[in-house]
Amino acid sequence: MTNQKMTLGEFIFDNQSAFPYSTGELSKLINAIRLAAKITNHEVNKAGLVDILGDAGNTNVQGENQQKLDVYANVKFIQTLIQRGIVCGIASEEEEDFIAVNSHDGKNSNQYVILIDPLDGSSNIDVNASVGTIFSIYRRTSPIGKPVELKDFLQPGNKQVAAGYVMYGTSTILVYSTGRGVNGFTLNPALGTFYLSHPNLQFPENGRIYSVNEGNYVHFAQGVKDYIKYCQREEENRPYSSRYIGSLVSDFHRNLIKGGIYMYPRIGPRQNGKLRLTYECNPIAFLTEQANGVATTGYERILDVKPTALHQREALFCGSKNMVEDLIHFVRRDTL
Numbered sequence: 001m002t003n004q005k006m007t008l009g010e011f012i013f014d015n016q017s018a019f020p021y022s023t024g025e026l027s028k029l030i031n032a033i034r035l036a037a038k039i040t041n042h043e044v045n046k047a048g049l050v051d052i053l054g055d056a057g058n059t060n061v062q063g064e065n066q067q068k069l070d071v072y073a074n075v076k077f078i079q080t081l082i083q084r085g086i087v088c089g090i091a092s093e094e095e096e097d098f099i100a101v102n103s104h105d106g107k108n109s110n111q112y113v114i115l116i117d118p119l120d121g122s123s124n125i126d127v128n129a130s131v132g133t134i135f136s137i138y139r140r141t142s143p144i145g146k147p148v149e150l151k152d153f154l155q156p157g158n159k160q161v162a163a164g165y166v167m168y169g170t171s172t173i174l175v176y177s178t179g180r181g182v183n184g185f186t187l188n189p190a191l192g193t194f195y196l197s198h199p200n201l202q203f204p205e206n207g208r209i210y211s212v213n214e215g216n217y218v219h220f221a222q223g224v225k226d227y228i229k230y231c232q233r234e235e236e237n238r239p240y241s242s243r244y245i246g247s248l249v250s251d252f253h254r255n256l257i258k259g260g261i262y263m264y265p266r267i268g269p270r271q272n273g274k275l276r277l278t279y280e281c282n283p284i285a286f287l288t289e290q291a292n293g294v295a296t297t298g299y300e301r302i303l304d305v306k307p308t309a310l311h312q313r314e315a316l317f318c319g320s321k322n323m324v325e326d327l328i329h330f331v332r333r334d335t336l
């Protein structure tokens with residue numbers, strides 16, 4: 001079976017030729033993510049056996065308790081990227097500020113910046129439920145030859161050149177896009193090789209799954225409440241099924257395969273939701289649109305939101321086209 005399937009390495013190489021002016025830098029970057037994913041996967045898989053469960057005892061810039069695996073994945077991704085000298089800057093959920101990385105030639109000659117959520121779904125680590133890693137890649141706008149600047153990380157999501165996630169679940173899968181569709185690669189742990197298992201992933205236009213933390217229901221805007229009630233009503237092909245793993249990557253991946261909508265709304269008038277625009281909403285929205293789905297704040301296309309801060313939060317509704325359009329209808333009706 002595996003021999004027929006293309007490996008991730010072969011896919012990266014084959015797809016490089018699709019970009020006439022390619023320098024190979026993006027291919028090297030995806031390769032480095034592949035390596036860091038394998039290193040992190042190795043540790044995730046033996047989480048119950050080694051001292052990697054529980055709190056790390058620190059609080060990150062979000063005010064959240066860092067889990068040991070958050071810290072481990074953060075260190076491994078940053079180390080792997082810096083050692084290979086293929087990015088000019090790294091931003092991470094677990095780092096207050098961005099990290100400027102000089103190229104090995106010392107001339108700041110690299111053109112890409114990367115933003116990462118090293119471990120997504122941290123609350124699932126200790127209970128052995130699936131978690132993930134999310135990444136988002138941009139071409140810098142600051143001049144080559146100079147150190148990277150904050151503005152390189154605060155570009156709107158529609159400027160991404162690539163984005164993806166790794167899901168550490170029943171199997172480990174790396175799903176990404178360089179703007180030419182979405183493909184998924186499953187890790188064969190015996191060989192340590194990712195194989196193309198899910199070519200050209202597409203959201204079904206309709207789905208029957210809604211994913212939201214209903215524990216926050218009372219804080220949702222009326223339009224969101226109305227849409228959730230609509231999902232639960234006994235009519236046409238509803239009620240939909242409620243599924244919520246509590247890890248954005250895992251809930252998104254399921255909905256991508258089966259059809260569905262993921263929602264993390266604003267919680268109350270002030271709080272702009274929980275998810276971070278630059279390294280959670282934007283990469284997931286990029287994949288959503290590349291897979292024929294829709295990703296919105298409820299009022300605006302996620303990819304058009306202009307970031308103003310590295311760790312800013314934004315509401316996220318994404319998934320099957322017709323389901324998200326129904327959601328937008330209810331949300332906008334609420335503001336009339």
Ligand SMILES: O=P(O)(O)OC[C@H]1O[C@](O)(COP(=O)(O)O)[C@@H](O)[C@@H]1O
Pocket residue numbers: 093117119120121122123213246247248249274275
């Ligand atoms: O427990 P809640 O409030 O529903 O939040 C769950 C959401 O928070 C997250 O865990 C946030 O991501 P991190 O674990 O990377 O901080 C998402 O993966 C998930 O969808």
Ligand SMILES: [Mg+2]
Pocket residue numbers: 117119120121248280
């Ligand atoms: Mg996350």
Ligand SMILES: [Mg+2]
Pocket residue numbers: 070093117118119120121122
């Ligand atoms: Mg995280």
